Structure formats: C-alpha cells, structure tokens
Amino acid sequence: MNSLQTYRQIADGIAARIANGDLPAGTLLPSYQQLAAAHGVSIATTQRAYALLGFQGLVYGEPGQGVYVADHAAAATA
Template sequence: MSKRVDPFEPDPDSPVYVYVQVADHIAARIAAGELPAGARLPGERDLADEYGVSVATARRAVAELRDRDLVQTVPVKGTFVTRQA
C-alpha cells in the first residue's frame, strides 16, 4: 500500500520557486508510489488547475522533472513517469 502525499500548498514566503515546489510535490508522489513507473501525468493545463498555478509554472515543473530523469515526454502522447524518485 502506498503512502499518500499531502495536498500541495505553495509557500509564497519560501526562497524556492513555485515550479520547484510543484516538481518536488510530484516527485514525492512518484516516490510514494502514487504515480508508478509508466503512469501518465495529466497535461500541463490539468496540472496547472490541480496545483492552482499558471500553465507556465506547470510547464517548468514538468521540465524540472525531466531534468531529474523522473519523467519523459513523448510528443503527442504525453508525459510518463520513467522511474521512482
């Protein structure tokens, strides 16, 4: 049974950019098994709605996850979890 990660609430007083906070939260969901390898992430607009951030912030968060090698984006198909955090 996987551990549930707390809901996301950005900390505006944090020195960490909001896109990094979103990426960290998604990475924690991956590590907890909520998003297993092969799982498709919601689209950028859906992520933005889910996290209460702009589409640009969601896009940067996904790029951050790609930089961490946690997800891979396949054009037209979507973004998929590649490995556990």
C-alpha cells in the first residue's frame, strides 16, 4: 500500500469516527507519534492525514498542544 492510500485511509477512519459521534468536538486526538505507532506508518503519513482533515474543516491544531476535533465537524460531515 502506498503512503497516499494510507494517509487517506487514516483520515477517512478518523472522519467516520467524528461523523458518528465517537469523537465529539473538542476531543484531543492522538499525537503524530501515537497515531503513527498505532498504524505502523511514518510520522509524515500521520501529518498528511491530519492536514487533510484540517483542510476538510474537521480538525484544527493548537501549536504545542495537539490536534482537536473542530466544533463544526459534525455539520461538515453531514
């Protein structure tokens, strides 16, 4: 599996969890390192996954704090 497919699969999985309410607004998501370890991928792959979710308006990053589910994420996935 190439990294393009992998980062999209990771992003799609997180987006689905946001859409079904498993990850409500304000939830702190795993760090890049934690997500990379959980999926057996590089940190660059997890950065791309979070960047895609950010572009979609589902998450936002707080420098030095982490990546959070956006307040309007549920509406964005509907």
